[in-house]
Amino acid sequence: MSYDLKIAVVEADAGRSAEILQGLADGGWTDVVVLSETRALARRLSEIDPDLVLIDLANPSRDLLENLSAASGASTRPVAMFVDRSDDGMTGAAIKAGLSAYVVDGLKKDRIKPVLETAIARFRMISQMRSELDAAKLALAERKTIDRAKGLLMQAKGIGEDEAYSLLRRTAMDQNRKLTDVAQALITATELLQ
Amino acid sequence: MKNLTTLNCGYVPLVDSAPLVLAREMNFAAEEGINLQLLRQPSWSALRDLLALGHLDAAHILSPLPIAMSLGLGGLPAQVDALMVLSVNGNAIGVSTELADKMRAAGWSGRFTAPEETGRALIEAAGSPLRVGVPFPFSMHVELLHYWLGALGVDTDRCLDVRIVPPPLMAETLADGEIDAFCVGEPWGSMAVEAQAGELILPGASIWSFAPEKVLGVRHEWAEANPELTAALMRAVYRASHWLGQEGNLPLASEVLARSEHLDLPATVIDRALAGQIITRPRALGVHVPQFLCLHRGATNFPWRSQAAWIANGIARRHGLDPAAAIRRAKACFRADLYRANLSPIGADMPGASEKLEGAMQSPEAVSSTRGEMILGPDAFFDGQIFDPSAVS
Structure with missing residues (x-):
């Protein structure tokens, strides 16, 4: 198998691009360029002229690559991998992992498949780590908000912590709102009244 | 429940x-x-x-x-x-402040709903090819640009360079000089004005009044x-x-x-499209555009x-x-x-029908409908053309 594919990775986060680079290097692909700037991305890509472009599904600059593939003379430009739906399983796996890939039309599938498998595995790992981190951060922020709101209630109404919490929860349920939203509203209102 | x-x-x-x-x-x-x-x-x-x-x-x-x-x-x-x-409608075309100034210096009136005058002023001032940022290759933005400039005699295959730019990046791409103009949905045109990166020169509705x-x-x-x-x-x-x-x-x-x-953006900016009251340049008063964006x-x-x-x-x-x-x-x-x-x-x-002649109504018209309450239009194109789908071969 030949590994002489030129791969471009569009990724602003240095940590993530290092992960992807490492994954590809482990698989034997070393001709990899990382584009961390989305400015002038189309021009940079046409200069690099890669065989394959990997980009996060969540990257807003992805639409830029659509134009490369939609341009006439697509045989020399990256086109969407998803043009070929013969491998729905892999397309699905890529999407789940948050990866979109653009490959030059005419490249043989068996050359691309291993790259994508590697990239998918890496993206999956990264996106899992990211969502765990986000969830943890969010949970922490929400807990802080709720704790503050509880404190305000306890002070204002002279009630205990459990009672303050159940009052918040009951209000949230009555109003069909999230607990943190009710807590935040209380904090905002209190700040305004001070 | x-x-x-x-x-x-x-x-x-x-x-x-x-x-x-x-x-x-x-x-x-x-x-x-x-x-x-x-x-x-x-x-x-x-x-x-x-x-x-x-x-x-x-x-x-x-x-x-x-x-x-x-x-x-x-x-x-x-x-x-x-x-x-x-x-229906809702896009706006904008240019950099520099290009707008150049258009004004050459005699452009700066009127917001003058597709012919503004188109000619833009073509004159911008040079060729005209680089225009749009959000996506298959979009009404692209269709309207081709229609507008094509009807004004521009060879759009050669002289219109359509670039894809994500809407939130439109203002900075314009400021960077990567594009001469953009066509974008709201609130991103107004956000470019807010960022003092450019000026809105034409609503999409002035090209086709019912797109x-x-x-x-x-x-x-x-x-x-x-x-x-x-x-x-x-x-x-x-x-x-x-x-x-x-x-x-x-x-x-x-x-x-x-x-x-x-949207996570100020309501005052979102208001403009909903009310059809468009602020085309920093510190200007709003221009009322009746069909700027139609939702019903x-x-x-x-x-x-x-x-x-x-x-x-x-x-x-x-x-x-x-x-x-x-x-x-x-x-x-x-x-x-x-x-x-x-x-x-x-x-x-x-x-009464599921097809109509596109562009035939210059002003609102009562048409036959099941409840007899329907008023359509205007749906005119700026150059007065009428599109009859059955006449295409």
Whole structure:
């Protein structure tokens, strides 16, 4: 198998691009360029002229690559991998992992498949780590908000912590709102009244 | 409370996503038994892929995109149907402050709704090729630019360089000098003005006064397999559109859209498109543009097959496809049949036909309809052309 594919990775986060680079290097692909700037991305890509472009599904600059593939003379430009739906399983796996890939039309599938498998595995790992981190951060922020709101209630109404919490929860349920939203509203209102 | 059916609906945070956002937030969806999960998408290509692969059930989608997909152009080929039109018009064309100054120095009046004068001034001042940023290759933005500049004598194949720029980056791309002009949906034109990066020179509505902008898209097979859910979704979105058609509701609509989980931008900027009161340059007073963005008036929501035909005609000619064949396929995407079947029972007024001559109405006209209350138009093109889909060969 030949590994002489030129791969471009569009990724602003240095940590993530290092992960992807490492994954590809482990698989034997070393001709990899990382584009961390989305400015002038189309021009940079046409200069690099890669065989394959990997980009996060969540990257807003992805639409830029659509134009490369939609341009006439697509045989020399990256086109969407998803043009070929013969491998729905892999397309699905890529999407789940948050990866979109653009490959030059005419490249043989068996050359691309291993790259994508590697990239998918890496993206999956990264996106899992990211969502765990986000969830943890969010949970922490929400807990802080709720704790503050509880404190305000306890002070204002002279009630205990459990009672303050159940009052918040009951209000949230009555109003069909999230607990943190009710807590935040209380904090905002209190700040305004001070 | 009865059990709600969860429906995953993708959207791109723009003012014209209002019908879907309000369908959820004002409980129109819940009243139809739908838990409408709104999933904000970072790009049109991501939205398209997720819709085509079934990760999304429905989506707020650029009107030309289902047509391009059914013609096998760009990305995943899939049959996506437009159940109804979510919005008509709503784009604006802008240029850098520098270019606007140059146009003024050459005698441009600066009037916001003068497509011919402004087009000529832009062509004169910008040089060739004219680099214009748009959000996506298959979009009304691209169709309108080709139509406008083409009608003014520009060889758009050679002299129009369309660049794809994500809307939030439009202002800085203009400031960087990567593009001369842009055509973008609100609130991003107004945001470019706010950022003092540029000036708005023309509303899309001044090129075609009734251009279908976003549609409610679902996979064809999904609509076939879920007729009840499809009907319930259409009713919910229609009711939200009707609600948005009442002027008094617009301030609340912009407050809801402004929230962090949706557009996450100031309500005062979102207001401009909803009220048709556009501030074209920093510190200027608003210009009133009556049809800047239509969400309900003049049968906005009806998916005219002739609108699909107009879009297909433009795409086919630029991509070297047979226009007549493309028009046939495109017409099938715009589900006027489902619109009639699902919305007549709740009292929506229906036009007598599902096709019309596009561009024939210079002013509002009463037309025959099931309830006899329908007023259409204007739907004129700036150059007075009339598009008759049956005359395309």
